Amino acid sequence: MPSTASHACSLLLGALLLVPTALSGQQPWSGLPADLQIRLAVQAAPQGLRESAMVQGWNEDGEFVTLREGSGLICMAPNPEREEFEVSCHHEELEDFFQMGRDLYAQGITGPERLQARWDAYSAGEIAIPTGSVNHILTGSGFNPATGEVTDPYLRSTVYTPGATPETTGIGIQPAANAPWLMFPGTPGSHIMITPPRDGG
Numbered sequence: 362m363p364s365t366a367s368h369a370c371s372l373l374l375g376a377l378l379l380v381p382t383a384l385s386g387q388q389p390w391s392g393l394p395a396d397l398q399i400r401l402a403v404q405a406a407p408q409g410l411r412e413s414a415m416v417q418g419w420n421e422d423g424e425f426v427t428l429r430e431g432s433g434l435i436c437m438a439p440n441p442e443r444e445e446f447e448v449s450c451h452h453e454e455l456e457d458f459f460q461m462g463r464d465l466y467a468q469g470i471t472g473p474e475r476l477q478a479r480w481d482a483y484s485a486g487e488i489a490i491p492t493g494s495v496n497h498i499l500t501g502s503g504f505n506p507a508t509g510e511v512t513d514p515y516l517r518s519t520v521y522t523p524g525a526t527p528e529t530t531g532i533g534i535q536p537a538a539n540a541p542w543l544m545f546p547g548t549p550g551s552h553i554m555i556t557p558p559r560d561g562g
Contacts, residue, residue: 389503391441392421395428398438400509405499405516406434406450414450425463434497435459446501446511452494455521461488480549483523490549494521520553 390401398418403411415431418438428438436450451459458479465475482488496519501511525543527534530553532543538558545551 388439388441388444388446389506390439390446393418393438395420397506397509399429399436401504401511402428402436402438402448403450404509404511404514405448405497406436407497410434410450415453446503447498448511449496449498451496452491454489454491455494455496457488458483458490476545476550483549490521490523492522492525495519496521515557515559517557518555520555522551522553523549525551525553 393401395418399416402416402418403414406414410433413431414429414434414436415427416429416436416438417425418428419441420426423441433453434450435453435456437448439446439448461479461482462475465471465478470478479488483490497516498518499511499514499516501515502513504511520541522530522543524547525532526546527543530543532541532553534543534546536542536554536556538556541553541555543551544554
């Protein structure tokens with residue numbers, strides 16, 4: 362029989378894999394093998410689109426790469442530099458929009474300045490934001506490393522509608538858990554938020 366101390370140590374190590382608690386600045390989703398990154402990433406996609414989706418993530422050198430080729434949706438594995446566990450899947454025609462966001466972030470451009478830069482690029486015809494294109498975002502408190510199942514999953518979705526307003530859509534601008542709502546109305550970044558209640562509440 363294992364000692365009480367060794368048993369407690371095993372439980373602690375297992376717990377660290379299931380929750381987003383970092384040691385030495387690293388998250389439990391840092392340095393994951395490609396197959397596990399793929400299993401985690403595609404959980405943000407609708408069931409019928411998971412097998413065909415492209416998946417992006419990180420290689421052994423920490424570089425952002427394509428882990429699996431695909432089409433339709435592009436899913437992203439959890440970012441090892443972020444404290445919160447999150448995976449997402451966006452429509453492939455939004456990739457230039459998302460790539461520009463990553464490039465700006467790497468340059469230290471964040472917040473409203475980053476938003477406006479991408480909106481200006483859209484207005485100038487440099488990137489596309491197709492009306493009706495979607496980004497699905499899945500967060501959780503961690504994951505099971507053996508199965509890839511996300512713990513405490515919460516899925517929300519964004520439907521891009523450049524220039525849309527409450528008057529053109531009939532959708533309100535106040536956040537709502539039981540109805541879609543419009544964020545950034547009247548701008549190139551206007552989008553419909555679909556945010557279900559958490560924990561069924």
